[in-house]
Amino acid sequence: MHEVIDNIFEHSQFTQAFALAKSCVNIADYCFLDNGISIQNSFENKNFNFKNDSDAILKAINGKSIKQVSGYIERGYGLNNIVSLLTLNNNGSVLIASRRGIVYIDNKKVYLKELLKKSIEGTIICLRFEINQDFNNFYSLIDGFHNFEVDYDKN
Secondary structure, three states: OHHHHHHHHHHOOOOOOEEEEEEEOOOOEEEEEEEEOHHHHHHHOOOOOOOOOHHHHHHOOOOOOOOOOOOOOOOOOOHHHHHHHHOOOOOOOEEEEEOEEEEEEOOOOEEEEEOOOOOOEEEEEEEEEEEEOOOHHHHHHHHHHOOOOOOOOOO
16 A cells, blocks of 8 residues: 555645545455546656557556666566556456546456546546455565556457
8 A cells, every 4th residue: 555655645746635445344445546647647747658548557557657766677566566466366456547547457357448528637546355365475476577468359
C-alpha cells in the first residue's frame, strides 16, 4: 500500500487524495484515488509515447517511470511488484483507471478499456485480494519483473 501512496505524492500533483478499505468474509478491497494530473499527462509532460490512455497505464504497470534517476535502474518496478504479487497465483485483482483508460488484471489476464464520453480526473487504483492468502511466494514474485501483456484475441 505504501508504494501506491508514495506514487500519489511523487507523481500526481494532487490537491485531494483518498484511501478506502473494506473487508468482507475473506476478501480485502483497497482503493486509492487522487485528482492529480493522471498517468497519461505525466507521460506527455516527459514526451513519452503511448497508443491510448489504457496503453499508458499498462506501460506504467510494466515499469515505465517519469522519474529517471541516474545510476538507479530499479525505477518503475513498484507498481509491477504490486500487480505481480496480487494477480500471479494469489487470486487477487487490480483495476487502474486514469483519464480515459482502464486496465483490469486478474489471474494473469489483462483487460483494457477506453472511456468514450467521460474521463477521470486523476487516477483510481483498486486492489482486491484474499485475506487468508499465504503469499509464500512473496519474494519470488517481487524479485523479478513480470511483463503484463494483452491477449487481443480474448480482450
